[in-house]
Amino acid sequence: MxxxxxxxxxxxxxxxxxxxxTALLACLAADNGLRxxxxxxxQTGAPLAASFDVLLEQAPLARLRTAxxxxxxxxxxxxxxxxxxxxxxAVGLVIGAFAAGAAIWAAxxxxxxxxxxxxxxxxxxxxxFYTNETFSPLKPDAVQQAAELKAVGAMVGANLTPENVxxxxxxxxxxxxxxxxxxxxxxxxxxxxSGAPVLLCILANGAPDTPTRSERxxxxxxxxxxxxxxxxLVIGHVPEERAVALAQMIxxxx
Amino acid sequence: xxxxxRREVRAGLEPSLARLWRYALVLSKARDAADDLVQATCLRAxxxxxxxxxxxxxxxxxxxxLRSIWLNEIRSQRIRExxxxxxxxxxxxxxxxxxxxxxxxxxxxxxxxxxxxxxxRETILLVYAEGYSYAEAAVAxxxxxxxxxxxxxxxxxxxxxxx
Numbered sequence: 139m140x141x142x143x144x145x146x147x148x149x150x151x152x153x154x155x156x157x158x159x160t161a162l163l164a165c166l167a168a169d170n171g172l173r174x175x176x177x178x179x180x181q182t183g184a185p186l187a188a189s190f191d192v193l194l195e196q197a198p199l200a201r202l203r204t205a206x207x208x209x210x211x212x213x214x215x216x217x218x219x220x221x222x223x224x225x226x227x228a229v230g231l232v233i234g235a236f237a238a239g240a241a242i243w244a245a246x247x248x249x250x251x252x253x254x255x256x257x258x259x260x261x262x263x264x265x266x267f268y269t270n271e272t273f274s275p276l277k278p279d280a281v282q283q284a285a286e287l288k289a290v291g292a293m294v295g296a297n298l299t300p301e302n303v304x305x306x307x308x309x310x311x312x313x314x315x316x317x318x319x320x321x322x323x324x325x326x327x328x329x330x331x332s333g334a335p336v337l338l339c340i341l342a343n344g345a346p347d348t349p350t351r352s353e354r355x356x357x358x359x360x361x362x363x364x365x366x367x368x369x370x371l372v373i374g375h376v377p378e379e380r381a382v383a384l385a386q387m388i389x390x391x392x
Numbered sequence: 393x394x395x396x397x398r399r400e401v402r403a404g405l406e407p408s409l410a411r412l413w414r415y416a417l418v419l420s421k422a423r424d425a426a427d428d429l430v431q432a433t434c435l436r437a438x439x440x441x442x443x444x445x446x447x448x449x450x451x452x453x454x455x456x457x458l459r460s461i462w463l464n465e466i467r468s469q470r471i472r473e474x475x476x477x478x479x480x481x482x483x484x485x486x487x488x489x490x491x492x493x494x495x496x497x498x499x500x501x502x503x504x505x506x507x508x509x510x511x512x513r514e515t516i517l518l519v520y521a522e523g524y525s526y527a528e529a530a531v532a533x534x535x536x537x538x539x540x541x542x543x544x545x546x547x548x549x550x551x552x553x554x555x
Binding site: 143144145146147148151153178179181182183185186187188189190191192193194197198199201202203206266269271272 | 402405406409410411412413414417418427430431434435439465497498501502505516517519520521525526538541542544545546548549551552
């Protein structure tokens with residue numbers, strides 16, 4: 139590519155000011171080689187446009203439209219960034235199936251990135267995409283919440299009810315299924331009075347029992363433990379002591 | 393957030409989905425990442441519906457959101473972690489079966505575009521597929537107009553070599 143190319147392309151695209159355009163046209167009239175180059179560059183225009191049209195036709199519209207359910211705010215976001223591979227069924231389908239009491243499994247995979255990430259890291263990265271407005275608009279009725287909990291509980295082998303997942307100063311909004319490393323993972327989403335999300339993740343991975351431990355990762359607090367073949371993680375924008383206290387309450391309630 | 397704003401943004405998202413996905417694919421060169429980037433854009437747009445200035449082009453606003461998510465949250469994260477998306481020239485070609493059905497010229501051109509640096513791919517898309525003027529592209533990409541010119545010329549020059 140040369141400076142001439144940039145000018146020639148701008149001429150083709152009708153982006154030169156009048157003076158420059160006049161000057162370049164004069165050059166073209168006098169320079170056979172420049173005319174040939176102009177023609178070479180000009181001929182790339184139509185194939186370019188056609189090729190981009192091909193990409194447009196390949197857009198997976200049905201899948202993308204699931205993010206635009208008219209009935210519910212978008213609340214769960216498939217992510218495959220930073221090695222995270224997270225899939226789920228359409229929000230509407232999941233809600234509908236849960237409401238119907240079906241034990242549906244959102245066949246998602248929450249994978250590792252070359253085995254370097256642990257599931258806490260994957261969850262933490264995913265949690266960063268939630269904002270105070272992700273879950274707080276959700277106000278499902280008790281019947282729907284119970285149905286969701288029942289379905290999620292069945293998938294991770296836990297008895298989950300609105301009563302035994304209730305936590306002080308947090309409002310339970312919804313439960314949904316993901317998976318990680320091939321193991322089913324239930325996610326219970328809560329919001330604090332400001333709307334900030336706090337997640338309880340339950341991974342049915344057969345892990346041996348471990349006591350509660352905690353840490354800070356950036357502005358997130360994590361508290362985790364394993365019991366009865368399930369790993370649990372509480373994560374949210376709360377103080378670390380608060381995450382630990384929540385973890386201990388959940389452990390007792392379970 | 394007002395319900396009216398949310399509805400307006402939702403209404404603007406629907407007809408823009410395919411174009412958002414194309415932009416995401418051209419940036420990321422990975423179809424799964426493109427899906428996710430579009431969904432992240434939808435989420436962010438609805439959450440920030442109040443920030444959309446009524447009477448302006450919603451597609452351009454959505455493109456800006458998508459680009460911001462890509463640059464600030466996704467690509468940079470991958471770079472920090474030493475990862476990155478596969479830098480394959482044929483990343484814009486879907487698969488063998490699809491390729492056989494696709495006009496061979498389009499496949500060839502897409503492969504050539506896939507081999508260009510991200511900045512050139514993005515500029516070419518915005519100007520030649522999305523109809524941005526040079527000045528509009530310069531504003532959107534925060535570079536001088538001369539940079540837009542040189543990126544487009546480099547892209548066209550690479551394609552001209554195919555002949």
